[in-house]
Amino acid sequence: MTTDVIALTEGMPDPWSIMAALLAGGPEPGVRTAGQGAVLQLCDRDGAPLVSVEAPLRMGVRGEAERLLGVPVGNGTGWWTEIRAATGVPGAERLARAVAGRLTDLLGGAVWPPGASGDVPEAGGLVDVSDVTAAEPPGLPAVDVLTGQAAVILQDRPLIAMTSRLSEALRTSADADRGLQIVTPGHSRLSLPTRSLLTGPPTRWVVRDERCGYYDGLSGAVLGWRDGTFAPVADAHGRALVADAFRQVDRSGERQLVVAFRTCLPASEDLVLGGAVEAAWRTLTGAPPAGWGSAEPAGLPWSREEATSLARHRSPRPTWCVVVGAPDRPAVATVRVDRTREGVAEDVTLALGYAPGERTPVEALPELADTLASRHGLRSLVCHLRPARRDLSVPPRFEAPPVPLAYALGPDGVRDNGGLAHAAGAPTAGSPLRVGPPGRPGLYYPLGDGSSHGDGWAALERLTRHLRGAGRVTA
Structure with missing residues (x-):
């Protein structure tokens, strides 16, 4: 290993x-x-x-x-x-x-670590390595097992972060049409940035388990090593198996507020990026972000100017980065910057963690939508509340799906979805709120208080079906 x-x-x-x-x-x-x-x-x-x-x-x-x-x-x-x-x-x-x-x-x-580290097996005990290619081929970061189908990295850390090494391995594996498969012991967790980039098979989080061997840490599917990659194992009837360890549900009462939004502003020489994610941070926590980086650890003090400089240097290629908060308020965001025909788009997913009984700033969401629509080119926004760890890490076990709280469209989003009259007539429990410029408003749709999973998703489905009838729905 x-x-x-x-x-x-x-x-x-x-x-x-x-x-x-x-x-x-x-x-x-x-x-x-x-x-x-x-x-x-x-x-x-x-x-x-x-x-x-x-x-x-x-x-x-x-x-x-x-x-x-x-x-x-x-x-x-x-x-x-x-x-x-x-x-x-x-x-x-x-x-x-x-x-x-x-x-x-x-x-x-x-x-x-201060002491010896173990529990993850050496590569020779992990799989049959008879079809492994040479270690460290040109352009590929160090991996533990390399086949024609997968690049496998073994890690034993409490938190699997999206380090520069892991980010580069993900990129080069995708370029070579390989899946990146990260193998960890059962006590490891993923950071939210790592979770956001593990987009599905053949890229996987593989968890070692004493009872079933290996399972997918995000889906629970029991895995086996076959034809140079980890793949699901089926029973005698062809049905997928789910690991018992994955079924252990955490009922700690901790919660996460997740806000995902897309903005787009005209490209110009004086454009400074990061205003939207900073506005979201200030609205929901009362303070700006603490730091950022192009990988984890995000060790640079927060600077919109430096983040903009990186995006300019990489343009027209997209730029992906991590934004973090102060230790006393768990908050992590991922930001992707893209150059589009309309201008410069920023896709942001911000998650904040809360202890049992701790207040979540749900009442500030309309204010956030108004700020983004007025100043930062909001296209769309969706907010969820979910039972999950306050520290924002992802464990290798089942987590309940998020519950939609609110949806919003910026002025251009309203235009693209049938105009103000149609978008404002959506069948929601409460009337949508106008946000953004008074003469060309966006709309904020409350979907519930996050207490009912079925009601929240049903409200979002009715809304998107109505909007889809006249235009394109963005989320």
Whole structure:
């Protein structure tokens, strides 16, 4: 298996300190670069990689390391350096720990995990690897098992974050028409950004289970290794099997408010992105976001200007990023920026976590819709309430589906769905509220209070059927 060790240092790991840390493995191994110079690798005499050290990440957002690792880490700021031990190589994990330990000796800080890590099997015990291709082919990040159908990564962390390594593996796997399959022990959870990018087979979250072997952490389907990929296992009658571990329902009383919306503004030289997600954060939490990044950890302090600069640099390709809040108010958003014929579109999904009995700011949703429609080019918005973990992580077990709370259309959305008279005549329990510019309003549709799953979805279905009768429904 690939064993991940993280050096959380107070000082910046410069090239000299990283080289000194690599030499902690002894004089025998050699050093080379990979990943277009972003990764340093400690290699054996034959050139096979033993340990890979990724480029350090600045941690300028308090609480982000604790969110991803599950334990308090110093003052929560500093530098995050990922160090990977190669799959199935005796002594590689010891070398990785030696490198991490040397970095923290030189720069101050701590090594994660503090003790030995286990529970995820080595690749040789995981599957029949007779059809595995060569490790680390050009352009593909390190994986544990590589076949013509799937790139498999084994991870044993409390939270599987969408790191730069995982993001690159997802992209290159898709380019090669492979599925990315992440294998974890049963105690691991996914971050919401990781969950949002695991879009279905052949890309999967594979959970190791003592009773059934493996199952899909998002659907519960029992999985087996067949023809170079993890795929569902059927019973004698051809019916899909569901793992018992997946059926364990959490009734903690914790909840999540999920707000998903799309905006579009005309492209211009002075356009600054991120205004919509910041407005949503301020409306629902009373404060701006704390940080952002193009992967997790989102270690950069929140800056609309820097996020805009990244999107300009990547244009016309889309830009995807993560936005996070302060530790005392769990909030995570994903933002995708696209250049379209109409301008620059931003698709935002913002989730906020609440403890049992904690008030959710449902009453602020009309204000949010009005702000987005007035200032940020709102096209559509949908809000849900769901029973789920306050920390916004995704466990490998059944979670009840969300309950729709509200739907909204911006002025252009109203135009595209039959005009104001038709859109305002939708059969909803309460009259829609006008939001946005008075002369060209959008509409906000309340769908319920989130207490009844059936009523909320029935109200949304009636609304969308009415709108679909005259135009295109956006969500």
